[in-house]
Amino acid sequence: MIIKRSEAQESIAGPAGYFTGEARIEPIHLEAREPSRVTSALVTFEPRARSNWHRHPLGQLLIITSGTGWTQIEGGERVEVREGDSVWCPPGQKHWHGATATTAMSHIAIQEELDGKNVEWLEPVSDEQYQQP
Template sequence: MEITDSENETIFPLGNRGPENWFSGEVHVQTLVSPEQIEGLYTVGQVTFSAGGRTYWHTHPIGQVLLVIEGKGWYQERGKPAQVLQKGTVVAIPKEVEHWHGASADHKMVHIAVSNIADGNSVTWKTPVTGDEYAEVNKQ
């Protein structure tokens, strides 16, 4: 994989369009380490969110770590204020905490996600982040 310092290119390839039942807006996912490569313990992927792109609300059975490598975005746990994500931000998400993450309304955001696996599962998808929920966060 090619490494670049260009402002408009990510470190790894863009990947495939993320499923519409997991993401809102334009989101691409590039698997970097599959569970099969590491005894089914975790998966590592680059997720590229175009401006306005975001995950649905979801949880992880053992937790997740996000390493933001580009852009600006948001991380929010259910019932709590959103946190700004920017290049260099690291988020350690506890197990079974319902949350979402994605780009701000006017910037793309790219992060590396390290997701632990329990019983063959790394995530439980919930409902979409509503337009009102997203708009409220972007007022900050």
């Protein structure tokens, strides 16, 4: 059994190459340990912050823990998500998620690695894409 104490884990700023605006990542279990492939983190988005477009080789589960946010799959409509909601994004589906323009949002993100990779980061979500209903 491995226990990681919360005070021993530092949060990190969401890298500018993968996020627009202020986002913070708090590790839960960022590295998969064989034979498990699971990684996870608590991500907090300040208002207007969002991830880049991205996809996960084995899909991603989001559990909204606070606030209100938006998520969208490529070609689909932007959808509002709130505290207590969960979102499943299928393997390989291009998508983004983040806060609304006026409210922060936090979620737990859970995904699995395939061949050592759990995400493929793509281009930023433009302001025009972000603002479309």
